[in-house]
Structure formats: structure tokens, C-alpha cells
Amino acid sequence: MIRIGSGQGFWGDDLEAPVRQVEGGPLDYLMMDYLAEVTMSIMQKQRSRDPSAGYARDFIPLMERIFPTCVEKGVRIVTNAGGVNPEGCGEALVAVGRRAGVGGRAKVGVVTGDDLMDRLDALLAEGHELRHMETGEPLTSIRDRVESANAYIGATPIVRALEGGADVIVTGRSTDTALTYGPMMHEFGWDPEDHDRVAHGVVAGHINECGAQASGGNALVDWWTVPAMESVGFPIVEASSDGSFVVTKHPGTGGRVSRPVVSEQILYEMGDPSSYITPDVVADFTSIQLEEIGPDRVRVSGIRGSVATDFLKVSIAYSDGYKAVGTLVYAWPDAAAKARGAERILRARLDRLGLVFDEIRTELVGWDSTHGHLAGPPPADLPEVQLRVAVRSRDRASVERFTRELAPLVLTGTPSVTGFAGGRPRAQEIMAYWPALIRKEAVQPHLNVRILEV
Amino acid sequence: MARVLLVELAHTRSGDKGDTANVGVIAYDAQDYPLLRDLLTAERVKAHFGALVKGAVERFELPNLNALNFLLHGSLGGGGTVSLMTDAQGKVFSTALLRMELEVPDEVARRVKGKGRVPADFDPMRTVPAPEGA
Numbered sequence: 001m002i003r004i005g006s007g008q009g010f011w012g013d014d015l016e017a018p019v020r021q022v023e024g025g026p027l028d029y030l031m032m033d034y035l036a037e038v039t040m041s042i043m044q045k046q047r048s049r050d051p052s053a054g055y056a057r058d059f060i061p062l063m064e065r066i067f068p069t070c071v072e073k074g075v076r077i078v079t080n081a082g083g084v085n086p087e088g089c090g091e092a093l094v095a096v097g098r099r100a101g102v103g104g105r106a107k108v109g110v111v112t113g114d115d116l117m118d119r120l121d122a123l124l125a126e127g128h129e130l131r132h133m134e135t136g137e138p139l140t141s142i143r144d145r146v147e148s149a150n151a152y153i154g155a156t157p158i159v160r161a162l163e164g165g166a167d168v169i170v171t172g173r174s175t176d177t178a179l180t181y182g183p184m185m186h187e188f189g190w191d192p193e194d195h196d197r198v199a200h201g202v203v204a205g206h207i208n209e210c211g212a213q214a215s216g217g218n219a220l221v222d223w224w225t226v227p228a229m230e231s232v233g234f235p236i237v238e239a240s241s242d243g244s245f246v247v248t249k250h251p252g253t254g255g256r257v258s259r260p261v262v263s264e265q266i267l268y269e270m271g272d273p274s275s276y277i278t279p280d281v282v283a284d285f286t287s288i289q290l291e292e293i294g295p296d297r298v299r300v301s302g303i304r305g306s307v308a309t310d311f312l313k314v315s316i317a318y319s320d321g322y323k324a325v326g327t328l329v330y331a332w333p334d335a336a337a338k339a340r341g342a343e344r345i346l347r348a349r350l351d352r353l354g355l356v357f358d359e360i361r362t363e364l365v366g367w368d369s370t371h372g373h374l375a376g377p378p379p380a381d382l383p384e385v386q387l388r389v390a391v392r393s394r395d396r397a398s399v400e401r402f403t404r405e406l407a408p409l410v411l412t413g414t415p416s417v418t419g420f421a422g423g424r425p426r427a428q429e430i431m432a433y434w435p436a437l438i439r440k441e442a443v444q445p446h447l448n449v450r451i452l453e454v
Numbered sequence: 455m456a457r458v459l460l461v462e463l464a465h466t467r468s469g470d471k472g473d474t475a476n477v478g479v480i481a482y483d484a485q486d487y488p489l490l491r492d493l494l495t496a497e498r499v500k501a502h503f504g505a506l507v508k509g510a511v512e513r514f515e516l517p518n519l520n521a522l523n524f525l526l527h528g529s530l531g532g533g534g535t536v537s538l539m540t541d542a543q544g545k546v547f548s549t550a551l552l553r554m555e556l557e558v559p560d561e562v563a564r565r566v567k568g569k570g571r572v573p574a575d576f577d578p579m580r581t582v583p584a585p586e587g588a
Contacts, residue, residue, distance in 0.1 A: 038535055038543075134472055220549075221465040221482070224572045228584040254584045260465065260480060263519045267478025269469030270523050273514050286516050320536060361531065361538040369540040371550040372506045390538035433534045435472065 002187050004180050005236040008032040009211025011039050011056045017211065017234045018062060022069050024250035031179040032079040033209045040173065041317035041431030043083040044148040054085035060092045067100040078158060078179045082170040084148055086110050089170050090452055097454035106454040109166025111157040113447035114173045116149040123442060130314060130436040139436065145318040147431060151443045152313045154279030158182030164451045173315055175278055177205025180237060188241040192280060199283035199305025200243030207247055207265055208235055214247065214265040216255030221264065228254025244301035257296040279312055281305040311437040320432035322399040325390040326406040329419030336378035339364050339387040341414040346389065349405055355398035363388045399427040456563035461552035461570040464490060468548035473533035475544030477524040477551055482569060487520040493556050499524055502554050
């Protein structure tokens with residue numbers, strides 16, 4: 001049996017969680033997921049300003065804290081913190097490892113080859129159209145605005161890095177799930193064609209990839225009864241060679257691992273549950289069997305897998321105009337009417353200025369921002385409401401001008417308004433997401449694993 | 455027959471894939487799953503959301519988890535970084551489904567009454583201690 005703990009569910013997650021995982025009990029692997037669709041484009045922006053950036057910078061000071069303990073206890077780390085610059089991340093990691101006193105005692109594996117940006121025109125010329133998975137449009141329609149392009153890669157390079165003796169593995173756009181099932185494939189020597197076992201690994205990865213969301217965090221079921229969330233234990237997968245595993249957490253930590261909590265995480269971002277596609281296998285989530293076998297222990301088994309497709313998904317980020325969001329707060333009495341009145345005045349001014357927007361969206365936070373019309377009419381005695389106005393445009397000047405039109409409403413609009421202390425909203429460039437598919441043979445020969453000595 | 459809200463019968467979790475929100479619905483009690491499966495059709499879910507969902511609604515069954523999964527296409531204002539919505543990634547989209555009214559047998563309504571909401575004496579400022587004293 002091996003224990004694979006989850007340390008980060010996204011870039012910006014609880015920085016103490018990985019420390020609790022490596023110090024709070026036995027552990028063989030710590031996986032940390034830093035990437036989301038939105039994250040890649042943020043990292044791309046950072047790298048365009050500074051060529052040494054473009055990875056999850058938080059990961060480096062975190063490693064300075066836990067590297068010595070990990071080396072002493074033999075906890076290996078698998079992470080996609082490398083973002084759009086795994087090599088830069090690997091080099092920073094080597095430097096911080098030496099500073100933390102593990103020089104000569106650890107190896108770093110850097111996985112590259114997922115980045116398709118430099119090869120994009122060659123790929124298009126070879127006939128890879130990279131059509132948008134939902135709209136079917138070919139990539140050529142936005143080629144000149146593409147900022148990054150990365151293939152979602154599976155477990156193969158992670159297994160290769162582990163075979164090469166890496167103690168910390170840094171990848172770019174590895175799938176979130178491969179960070180968990182890569183170690184399982186390596187430890188148990190699974191045949192990649194053993195689809196059922198690999199599918200178990202995928203489900204383990206899906207449970208681990210959002211951190212505490214599988215151990216009581218953000219769980220809706222009986223949330224008020226979940227103990228000690230201030231010291232929540234992140235999930236740990238106790239994996240067996242037959243594929244089945246137990247989800248648990250370290251003893252003495254807060255949170256909850258139960259059948260309904262794990263079920264919520266399984267359904268998160270779910271598409272067709274009978275066909276959960278990864279680079280290594282297609283897993284059938286309708287075959288998952290969950291069983292509570294003890295306090296904070298859920299056994300997972302019975303999962304069926306089938307042969308992977310011939311394609312990898314590609315995450316492409318492209319520049320798609322600008323947006324800005326601003327807010328004002330209106331107080332009782334008649335808070336909603338005042339906010340709506342201010343909205344009307346603002347829209348009329350934007351219109352009179354001849355500004356061009358693809359969309360102007362207003363929400364009254366405290367009433368309709370999450371449930372829309374299902375929230376019903378605003379109660380007459382609503383104590384206060386926040387007017388949130390967001391605009392989007394291809395024309396940067398229109399968005400910039402909008403950011404100067406909100407503050408004047410304080411003295412030139414409806415009354416009882418406050419909450420403008422944060423200053424003018426900021427115009428932001430939009431990096432939009434273009435999901436596509438590419439044949440595996442166009443990516444896999446380019447995958448590379450480099451082992452660095454700390 | 456009696457009227458209940460979905461919040462009394464099920465808990466939910468949602469997320470996004472581009473401009474599509476997913477809504478997972480899990481029966482609190484396994485015995486209520488067949489009822490949810492019969493009542494929560496794709497058509498009824500589409501009608502419930504109305505203008506909030508521009509595209510089609512697809513439904514998938516997960517009897518192994520006493521759960522249903524819905525895909526609500528065209529519901530996130532373009533999705534991801536493009537969307538101007540507060541809930542651009544559909545994180546709480548599923549809670550709007552919990553408002554749905556359902557006709558259920560009287561004994562079910564009696565059994566689930568008050569489920570899914572915090573008890574009146576709940577104090578959010580007091581921590582629930584961990585069993586082994588974290």
C-alpha cells in the first residue's frame with residue numbers, strides 16, 4: 001500500500017496544508033495541483049513580462065519549508081507547478097533545495113514537451129487544425145492572437161521521472177489526475193493497457209485534485225457539522241496494487257471524509273460520467289463503488305476503464321479584448337431601487353459617450369448575482385445592496401473610459417451610495433480559452449524528462 | 455401529495471467546462487434516488503432555469519452514487535475569463551436548482567422536512583471540535 005496525499009488544489013490554496021501533510025503522519029507521495037484553465041493564461045502573461053516567470057511562484061518558498069522533511073521521510077513530490085515554464089521552476093527548485101540544506105541528497109525531474117507554442121505554425125501546416133472543441137472553428141481564425149498552447153499530458157513522463165530517481169517532479173500542463181496515478185503506475189508496475197487499474201488511479205486523482213474539497217471543505221452536505229475546518233486535513237489516498245483505494249486524512253486533523261463528501265467531489269466538473277477521458281484511459285465513473293469502512297475512511301473500488309483515445313486535449317489561450325468590473329454599495333431604504341436607478345444613469349452616459357461594448361452586465365450583489373431571476377423580486381426592506389457593473393469590449397479605450405464613469409455616480413446619481421474607497425476599477429486584458437484536440441503522435445515524441453541534481 | 459424544495463431531498467455540487475455548467479445532484483437518502491430520477495427530468499431542469507440557461511440541458515444517471523449529473527450548456531456568459539458573471543465558473547450554479555419545488559408523497563415530505571438547512575440553534579462562531587482534538 002502507498003499513501004498519496006493532496007497538498008494543493010489550486011494556485012492560491014492553503015499554504016499550511018502541504019506542511020500538515022508531510023509532518024502530520026506517514027506519506028509516500030504528495031501531489032500538488034496548481035493549474036486551471038484560467039491559470040495557464042495568467043502564467044503566460046507573467047512570462048511575457050519576465051522570461052524567468054510563468055510558474056507557480058508560491059511553490060518555491062513552500063519547498064524551502066518542506067524539502068528537508070520530505071527528503072528525510074522519503075516523501076516524493078509530484079506537481080504541475082511548472083505552468084508554462086517548468087524549466088525555470090526546476091532551476092529555482094534546485095537553488096532553493098541547496099539553500100534548504102538538501103544539496104547532494106535529492107533529484108528534481110523536469111517534464112517538458114507539452115508546450116506547443118513554438119511548433120504551432122508547423123503543426124497547422126502539417127494539417128493539425130486545432131478546431132475549437134465546442135464551436136468547430138479552426139484555430140487559424142484567431143492564430144495571430146494566440147498567447148499559449150499546451151497539450152494536456154498524462155502519466156508516462158511522470159513514471160519515467162520516478163524511474164530516473166526524481167524526488168520532486170515538476171511538469172507543465174500535466175493533467176491534474178496524472179499527478180496521483182503516475183505514482184501508482186510506477187509503484188505497482190501497472191501495464192498501461194490494464195485499463196481497470198489505471199481507471200482506479202484516475203478516480204483517485206480526481207478525488208485528490210481539489211485538495212480539501214474531498215475532505216469536508218466546500219462540502220454542502222451537513223456543512224455546519226464538519227469539525228475543525230481551521231485545521232482541515234487534506235485528502236490522502238491509500239492505494240493498493242489491485243487498484244482499489246481508501247480515501248482518508250491524517251488523524252487529529254479537522255474536516256470530514258465521508259461517502260457524501262467524496263460523492264460531491266466526484267461530481268465536480270463532471271461531464272458524461274460514463275466517459276471520463278484522460279490521456280491514458282477512459283474511466284467509467286458510473287462504476288465507482290463507495291463504502292464507508294471507518295471514521296474518515298471511504299473505500300473506492302469496482303471502477304471500469306477502457307482504451308484511451310488517439311488524441312490529447314490542448315489548452316490554448318488567446319487575447320480576446322478587455323474587461324473591467326466596478327462596484328458601489330447602496331443603503332436602505334429602497335436600496336435595490338437606488339442601485340437600479342444608478343445603473344440606468346450609467347448606461348445612458350456610456351451610450352451618450354459613444355463607447356462600444358460587447359456586453360455590459362449588472363448584478364445586485366446581495367440579491368440576484370448568483371440565482372438571477374430565480375431569486376424573485378428584491379424584498380422591499382433589503383438593508384443594502386452592492387451594484388456590480390462589468391463591461392467587455394475589443395476596444396480598450398471604451399473599457400478605460402468606463403473605469404472613469406463609476407466614481408462620478410457617487411455625487412451625480414442616486415443617493416445613499418458608498419463603498420468606493422477601493423478606487424477606480426482596472427481594465428484587464430482577457431485571455432480566452434480555446435480547447436482543441438491533437439493526435440498523440442504530434443506531441444508524445446517531444447515529451448522530455450530531465451533529471452537535475454540538487 | 456405534498457410540496458417540498460429540492461434542498462430537502464438532495465445536496466449538489468457544480469463546476470464548469472467553458473460555457474457549460476455542470477450540476478451534480480445527490481440524494482441524501484438512497485431511498486429517494488428513484489423519486490429524484492423520475493422528477494428531475496432534463497426538461498424540468500431546463501424550464502426551472504429559464505433564461506439562465508441559453509442552450510440545451512443534458513442529464514446523466516449515476517445510480518452508484520444515488521446521483522444525477524446535468525450539463526447546462528450556454529449558462530456561464532461565455533465562461534472562464536470571458537464571462538462577466540460573479541459566478542463565471544458556475545461554482546454555486548447548483549444552489550439555484552435547490553429552489554426547485556417538487557410534488558412528493560406525504561410520508562416523504564414529513565421525513566425530509568427541514569433537511570438541508572442549518573438548525574435554528576447553530577452558532578457559526580463556535581467551532582465543531584475534531585473527534586480526536588485537532
